[in-house]
Amino acid sequence: QVQLVESGGGLVQAGGSLRLSCAASGRTAGSYAMGWFRQAPGKEREFVATITWTGDSTYYADSKKGRFTISRDNAKNTVYLQMNSLKPEDTAVYYCAAHNRGTWESPLAYGYWGQGTQVTVSS
Numbered sequence: 548q549v550q551l552v553e554s555g556g557g558l559v560q561a562g563g564s565l566r567l568s569c570a571a572s573g574r575t576a577g578s579y580a581m582g583w584f585r586q587a588p589g590k591e592r593e594f595v596a597t598i599t600w601t602g603d604s605t606y607y608a609d610s611k612k613g614r615f616t617i618s619r620d621n622a623k624n625t626v627y628l629q630m631n632s633l634k635p636e637d638t639a640v641y642y643c644a645a646h647n648r649g650t651w652e653s654p655l656a657y658g659y660w661g662q663g664t665q666v667t668v669s670s
Contacts, residue, residue, distance in 0.1 A: 548573050549571055549579065550659075551569055551644070551645065551659055551660065552572075552661055553567060553568065553663060554567070554568050554570070555664060556640075556664030556665045557665075557666070557667070558668075559633055560669050561633060561669065562634055563633050564630060565629075565630050565633065566627055566630070567630070567664060567666075568627055569581065569583075569590055569625065569626040569661060570624060570625050571625070572624065577621045577624055577644035578600050578648075579600055580596070580597055580598065580600050580645075580646055580651075581597065581598055581617075581619060581644070581646065582596065582643065582644050582645075583596050583597075583615075583617060583641060583642070583643055584642045584643075584644060585640065585642065585666075586639055586640050586642070587638060592654045594618075594651065594653075594654075595607070595608055595615060595628065595641070596611060596628065597610065597617070597646065597651040598617055598619050600621075602618070602621070604660075605617050606651045606652075614633075615629065615630050616628070616631075617629075622662065625654065633655045633666075635669065635670045637668050638666060638668050639665075640663040641663060641664050641665075641666050642660055642662075642663045643660075644658075644659060644660045644661070645657060645658060645660075
């Protein structure tokens, strides 16, 4: 079992930045590739980024490249999502998830999820 807890969300003005954190606990927490997804009201859960368990490789949704950066600190069992130049359309609940098997972009490929953290970007 892996438990994931997100933090760092909040209200920010357009053009601002936020850094989300995802603390993982559990015996094998550090051995998973970890991803970030987001879900806006009335929309499907959307892939944002994934990082391999070593941290050597990262994958981003095309629309997030250049503004969002995923990273991890395995000594702290924590994954981060740095978000810059935020836009109102980035408003959503952001979730971290531990990858199980399958394509990085699919929520079905992730076996453990956090409860989410709300990010609201005002115009």
